[in-house]
Amino acid sequence: MKFNFFKSLSIFLILLTVASFNSFSQTTSFSKAKQTKTATLKYIYLDTPGFIEKGPGGMNGLCYDIIKDFEKWVKSKYGITINGNWALARNNSFPAFMQTVKSAPDGTVGVANITITPERKREYTFSSPFINNISILVTHNSVGTLKSPSNIRNAFKNMTAVTVKGSTNEKYLRQIKSKYFPGMKIEYLTSNMDVSKKVSTDPRYFSVLDFTYYLSSLKDYRTIKRQPVMDETNEYFGFIMPKGSGWGPVFSQFLSDQYLNGGQYRSILAKHLGPNALKLLDAVQNP
Incomplete structure (x- = not known):
């Protein structure tokens, strides 16, 4: 009797779940x-x-x-x-x-x-x-301010870019690499939050972040810095x-x-x- 009760209860719960899913879907x-x-x-x-x-x-x-x-x-x-x-x-x-x-x-x-x-x-x-969207080039706040995009090759020559693979931010970094910084080294992390933490705690790294992640990182890490000369606004x-x-x-x-x-x-x-x-x-x- 106990077996039948629990069996009936299980069937009822399954039917209820299916019905709820169908209603939601x-x-x-x-x-x-x-x-x-x-x-x-x-x-x-x-x-x-x-x-x-x-x-x-x-x-x-x-x-x-x-x-x-x-x-x-x-x-x-x-x-x-x-x-x-x-x-x-x-x-x-x-x-x-x-x-x-x-x-x-x-x-x-x-x-x-x-x-x-x-x-x-x-x-x-x-x-x-x-x-x-505004794609923002970010560094540790101890890094000097870029005066023009063409300066990045010399100013960041001892630094490494870090980003999320397959993201639009990686695409922008590769455009910078192609146009201004052929020797740029790129490393990958799994999330934008990991990227912002890396840049905020290690002056040897830089990246590109969507402005929303930049603003969020600014709250968490006062050591992150925007490089305004590299702002890119062609995304929506x-x-x-x-x-x-x-x-x-x-x-x-x-x-x-x-x-x-x-x-x-x-x-x-x-x-x-x-x-x-x-x-x-x-x-x-x-x-």
């Missing part, structure tokens, strides 16, 4: 949402400081607040009520995140600081950019969706200049990334 295309006036969107995210993360009070970050503004806008513009389900990418892994979004049904949105590139646009649908972050998603144009319509230049957006930017982020973005955009 169902998403709604925009074309269907226009008919039913309701939609379920699944937001796949990567923990990204300042951008999106789950804390004791729930989801938080710049991207989360933008998504909430988007949901309110969709309700006002199209009369569609959005029910959002949030899920951390498997193992908080970038490759797993990208693969999950790529193979997901319409109504899935990838949320993180994802760089929009021509290569990725061939395989995914992106929203319009919600922020421009957007929300990423499966190729052909009908929600892509809707996100792009929402992320208009009117929204991105408005007080609401700037207030959440300062809230999550800090006033230094606003100053940095304004300085680069309006030199």
Whole structure:
């Protein structure tokens, strides 16, 4: 009798889990949402400081607040009520995140600081950019300030670059190597946080970081230094969706200049990334 009870309980729990998974995994295309006036969107995210993360009070970050503004806008513009389900990418892994979004049904949105590139646009649908990235060359603060990019070859001749393999930051370092510093040595670490720690604690290393990681590192390591002459601003972050998603144009319509230049957006930017982020973005955009 005891065996049958536990067997029945196990079957019930399995069915409950499957039912919950199926309910969570169902998403709604925009074309269907226009008919039913309701939609379920699944937001796949990567923990990204300042951008999106789950804390004791729930989801938080710049991207989360933008998504909430988007949901309110969709309700006002199209009369569609959005029910959002949030899920951390498997193992908080970038490759797993990208693969999950790529193979997901319409109504899935990838949320993180994802760089929009021509290569990725061939395989995914992106929203319009919600922020421009600044790639920042960083060193220990005991290293002198570069006066021009052409000086890097001599000024950093006894130093080694460190980065994450396959990242856009590695790509920028290789561009610097090709153009200004043919003898540059490059070593690899597993994460940007490891990179920022290495540079902040050892004057023999330098790197390139996205401005969000630079600002985060500035809080943790006062010894990290920006080399402004090497700032690169030709990258943009957007929300990423499966190729052909009908929600892509809707996100792009929402992320208009009117929204991105408005007080609401700037207030959440300062809230999550800090006033230094606003100053940095304004300085680069309006030199």
